[in-house]
Amino acid sequence: EPEVTQTPSHQVTQMGQEVILRCVPISNHLYFYWYRQILGQKVEFLVSFYNNEISEKSEIFDDQFSVERPDGSNFTLKIRSTKLEDSAMYFCASSEGLGTNTEAFFGQGTRLTVV
Amino acid sequence: AQSVTQLDSQVPVFEEAPVELRCNYSSSVSVYLFWYVQYPNQGLQLLLKYLSGSTLVKGINGFEAEFNKSQTSFHLRKPSVHISDTAEYFCAVRRSSNAGGTSYGKLTFGQGTILTVHP
Numbered sequence: 001e002p003e004v005t006q007t008p009s010h011q012v013t014q015m016g017q018e019v020i021l022r023c024v025p026i027s028n029h030l031y032f033y034w035y036r037q038i039l040g041q042k043v044e045f046l047v048s049f050y051n052n053e054i055s056e057k058s059e060i061f062d063d064q065f066s067v068e069r070p071d072g073s074n075f076t077l078k079i080r081s082t083k084l085e086d087s088a089m090y091f092c093a094s095s096e097g098l099g100t101n102t103e104a105f106f107g108q109g110t111r112l113t114v115v
Numbered sequence: 116a117q118s119v120t121q122l123d124s125q126v127p128v129f130e131e132a133p134v135e136l137r138c139n140y141s142s143s144v145s146v147y148l149f150w151y152v153q154y155p156n157q158g159l160q161l162l163l164k165y166l167s168g169s170t171l172v173k174g175i176n177g178f179e180a181e182f183n184k185s186q187t188s189f190h191l192r193k194p195s196v197h198i199s200d201t202a203e204y205f206c207a208v209r210r211s212s213n214a215g216g217t218s219y220g221k222l223t224f225g226q227g228t229i230l231t232v233h234p
Contacts, residue, residue, distance in 0.1 A: 004158070031220050043159075043205060043224040056221055091159065098220050099212060106151075106159035 002026045006092050006107035013082055013114055021077045021110045023092030032075045033093040033104065034067065036060075043091065049075065082114045117142040117208045121225035129233050130198055136191040136228045138206030146208040148189040149222070150180055153203045162204070165189060166211070176200065201232045 005024040013019050025032050034046040047057040049067055064080045075094075079086055089111050093104040122137040140146065150162040163174025170182040180191045189206060206225040 006158075033220065033222075035222075035224075042226050043207075043222075045221045045223065048221055093159075095220055103149075103161050103164065104220060104222060105161075108156070108158040 002105075004092055004094055004105050004107035006090075006110050008110060009108065010111045011113070013112070015084055015114055016081050019079050019082055019112065021079075021090050021092075021112070023075045023077070023094075023107055024073055025075055025092070025094030026096075026105055027073070029094035029096050029105075031055075031095045031098065031104075032067075032069070033095075034077045035091045035093065035106075036088040037091070037109075038085075038088040046077070079112075082112075084114050087112055087114045117144075117146060117210070117223040119206050119208055119223055119225035121204075121206055121228050123228050124226065125229045125231065127231045127233060128196055131195045133194050134192065134196050134200075134230065136204050136206075136230065138189045138191065138225055140187050140189065140206070140208050142187075142208060142210075145211040147211050148180075148182060149207045149209070150174065150178070150189075150191050151205045151207060151224075152176075153205065153227075155202070159205065162191070196230070196232045198232050198234060200230060203227045203229050 007022045032049040035043050037043045045058050047061045048055045066078045068076050089109045091109045092107045095104045096102045118141045120139045128134050148165040151159040152162050163172050165172050165182045173179045178193050205227050207222045209222050
């Protein structure tokens with residue numbers, strides 16, 4: 001069964017460093033998403049990506065965040081200068097479309113710890 | 116904008132007992148409703164969804180949910196739980212395709228409910 005793959009599963013970084021979280025969406029999917037879950041809080045939408053551009057983003061997704069689909073298979077989330085409050089589980093998701101018979105498939109998540 | 120409230124952060128039950136996980140939502144437009152499950156060290160997996168039609172929807176692993184528009188609820192139920200149902204459950208909504216405006220599939224989640232099934 002096709003699945004969304006995220007790497008690494010756990011990333012520890014020092015405050016102020018840049019991190020790149022990687023995702024390989026399901027191959028025929030067209031819509032890509034990043035969500036995050038701070039420990040003990042809700043899963044929050046960060047950004048959606050379609051046709052090689054950001055289609056929607058939340059207020060959390062400020063200038064320190066960026067997304068890219070560099071090679072047609074990977075979908076990355078970059079945090080330029082990490083802060084302690086960026087520590088969270090980051091989930092990538094993809095969907096084939098937006099119609100009534102499509103659903104978002106989620107990866108296993110990357111746990112980011114900023115120290 | 117949409118919001119989702121899961122009324123119970125933790126629900127402990129004994130094996131073979133029935134369970135109900137509660138979810139209420141708020142939205143100014145029509146929405147689709149979802150329940151996702153997260154087993155330890157795994158990603159979010161879709162349990163079931165309500166898009167339109169019959170208000171009682173059945174999902175995987177014997178779960179079902181009922182959409183109640185007047186009460187803006189979408190509670191998840193299972194008549195008899197197993198140890199393997201121990202997981203965190205998330206209710207989520209998404210703007211429907213006929214709601215007007217622009218939607219790119221953004222999901223709004225509740226806080227999650229940890230279901231623990233005891234032997």
